Amino acid sequence: MRANTATHYGSVAKTFHWLTALLIITVIPLGIIANGLPFETSEELARKALLFSFHKTIGVAIFFVALARIAWAISQEKPGLLNTDKPVQAFLAEAVHWLLYGSLLLVPLTGWIHHAATTGFAPIWWPFGQSLPFIPKDVGLAETFAGLHVVFERVLVFALILHIAGALKHHFLDRDATLLRMLPGEPSVPQVAAHGRHLAPPIAALVIWAGAVGVGGAVGVYSHDEGVPRGPALETVQSDWVVQEGTIGLTVRQLGSDVTGSFADWTAAIAFNPKVSDGEAGQADVTINIASLTLGSVTSQALGADFFDAETFPTATYAGPILATPEGLIVDGTLTIRGIAQSLQLPFNLEIEDGVAAATGTATIDRRDFEIGRGQTDAATLGFEVVVSISLTAAQP
Ligand code: HEM
Numbered sequence: 001m002r003a004n005t006a007t008h009y010g011s012v013a014k015t016f017h018w019l020t021a022l023l024i025i026t027v028i029p030l031g032i033i034a035n036g037l038p039f040e041t042s043e044e045l046a047r048k049a050l051l052f053s054f055h056k057t058i059g060v061a062i063f064f065v066a067l068a069r070i071a072w073a074i075s076q077e078k079p080g081l082l083n084t085d086k087p088v089q090a091f092l093a094e095a096v097h098w099l100l101y102g103s104l105l106l107v108p109l110t111g112w113i114h115h116a117a118t119t120g121f122a123p124i125w126w127p128f129g130q131s132l133p134f135i136p137k138d139v140g141l142a143e144t145f146a147g148l149h150v151v152f153e154r155v156l157v158f159a160l161i162l163h164i165a166g167a168l169k170h171h172f173l174d175r176d177a178t179l180l181r182m183l184p185g186e187p188s189v190p191q192v193a194a195h196g197r198h199l200a201p202p203i204a205a206l207v208i209w210a211g212a213v214g215v216g217g218a219v220g221v222y223s224h225d226e227g228v229p230r231g232p233a234l235e236t237v238q239s240d241w242v243v244q245e246g247t248i249g250l251t252v253r254q255l256g257s258d259v260t261g262s263f264a265d266w267t268a269a270i271a272f273n274p275k276v277s278d279g280e281a282g283q284a285d286v287t288i289n290i291a292s293l294t295l296g297s298v299t300s301q302a303l304g305a306d307f308f309d310a311e312t313f314p315t316a317t318y319a320g321p322i323l324a325t326p327e328g329l330i331v332d333g334t335l336t337i338r339g340i341a342q343s344l345q346l347p348f349n350l351e352i353e354d355g356v357a358a359a360t361g362t363a364t365i366d367r368r369d370f371e372i373g374r375g376q377t378d379a380a381t382l383g384f385e386v387v388v389s390i391s392l393t394a395a396q397p
C-alpha cells in the first residue's frame with residue numbers, strides 16, 4: 001500500500017524514510033572529513049573542494065527530499081506509536097521525531113546560507129547558481145551560519161543516536177513491531193490507540209534547539225576570527241598631499257570565483273605637481289600593514305607563513321616616481337612583499353576638483369613572483385594573478 005494507515009507506514013513513507021536515512025548517513029561523514037582536510041597544496045585544496053561539493057550537493061538534495069517528505073507526511077494518517085502505555089518513552093520518541101524532521105530543514109538551510117554568503121569555495125553541483133536571494137556576500141553572516149550549521153548538525157546527530165537506539169531497543173528488547181513496520185512488508189501490529197497530537201514533544205524540540213544555539217554562542221562558534229595577530233598600526237607620515245580616504249584592494253581567483261579583500265591600514269607619502277605634463281611629476285611612497293588584510297573567509301590563511309607571512313614580513317612597500325607620459329600618469333615603482341622587490345608600473349586616473357585629487361588605478365601581479373602560496377601550484381584552485389586596485393582621495397593642506 002502506498003498510503004499510511006492507522007497502524008502501518010505505506011510504501012511512500014518508507015521510501016522517504018530510508019532514502020533520507022541513506023543520504024543523511026552519507027552527508028555527515030563527508031562534512032566531517034572535508035572540514036578536517038588540510039589545504040596547503042593545490043592537490044589538497046582540490047580534494048577538499050571535491051568532498052565539500054559532494055557534501056553540499058547531497059545536502060541540498062536532502063533539503064528538497066525533506067520538503068516532499070514533510071508535504072507527504074502532512075497529507076497522511078500517522079500510525080499510532082506502539083508504546084503509548086509508556087508515556088515517557090512515547091514522549092521521547094515523538095520529541096526525537098520532531099528534532100529529526102526539523103533538522104532535515106535547519107541543517108541544510110544553514111549550510112546553504114553559509115555557502116551563499118561566502119565566495120571562492122567548493123560549488124554545489126547543479127545549474128541553479130551558487131547564491132541565494134536576500135543573502136549578501138558577507139564574512140560575518142557566513143561565519144554565523146557556519147556556526148549554526150555545526151550546532152544544528154550536532155543536534156541532528158544527538159537525535160539520530162537516540163532514534164536508532166530506540167528502534168533497536170524496540171526490536172531486540174521489547175520485541176515489538178516498531179522496526180519491522182518501517183521495513184518492507186506488513187507485520188501484524190496489535191490494535192493501537194490512534195496517534196495523539198500532543199504539544200509537549202514539539203515544544204521540547206524547540207527548547208533543545210534554542211538551548212543548543214545558546215551553548216554555541218557561549219563557546220563562540222559564531223565567529224571564526226582565530227585571534228589573527230593584527231600588530232601595531234602604522235605611524236602617520238609627512239606628505240605633500242594628504243590622503244583623506246582610500247582603499248587598497250586585491251582580488252584573486254579561488255576555485256573559479258573571485259575573492260576580494262582589502263588592507264585597512266596603510267600610509268602614503270605623495271609629492272605631486274599636477275602642472276607637469278611630461279616626465280617626472282612627483283613621488284609616491286606607500287607602506288602597507290600586511291596584518292590589516294581581510295580576504296573573504298580565508299584571512300588567517302592569507303596571513304599565514306605560506307602566503308603573506310605577516311609575522312616575518314609585517315609590511316609591504318611600494319615606492320617610485322610618478323611619471324606623466326603621453327598615455328597618462330603612471331607610478332614607476334618597486335613593490336616589495338615578503339622582502340622580495342619587483343618593479344611594478346601602476347597606471348592611474350586622476351581628477352582634481354576644488355583642490356581634492358581622486359586617483360584610481362589597477363595593476364596585476366603574479367603571486368609566484370613574491371613566493372606567495374608556493375604550495376598552490378595549480379591556477380585552477382588558486383589563481384596566479386592577483387589584481388591590486390587602489391583608489392584614494394588626497395588634498396594639499
Ligand atoms: C542535512 C544536510 C547536511 C548535514 C547533515 C550536514 C552536516 C555537516 C557536518 C557533520 C559538517 C562538519 C562539521 C564539523 O566538522 O564539525 C558540516 C560542515 C559543513 N557543511 Fe554541511 N551538512 C548538510 C548540508 C549542507 C549544505 C546543503 C551545505 C551547503 C550548501 C553545507 C555546507 C557545509 C560547510 C561549508 C561546512 C563547513 C563548515 C565550517 O566551515 O565550519 N552542508 N556539515
Ligand code: HEM
Binds near residue numbers: 100179
Ligand atoms: C539508519 C537508522 C534509522 C533507523 C534504524 C530508523 C528507524 C525508524 C523506525 C523503526 C521508525 C518507526 C517509528 C514508529 O513506528 O514509531 C522510524 C520513524 C521515523 N524516522 Fe527513522 N530510522 C533511521 C534513520 C532516520 C533518519 C536519518 C531520519 C531523519 C533525519 C529519520 C527520521 C524518522 C522520522 C521523522 C520518523 C517518524 C515517522 C515518519 O513520520 O516518517 N530516521 N525510524
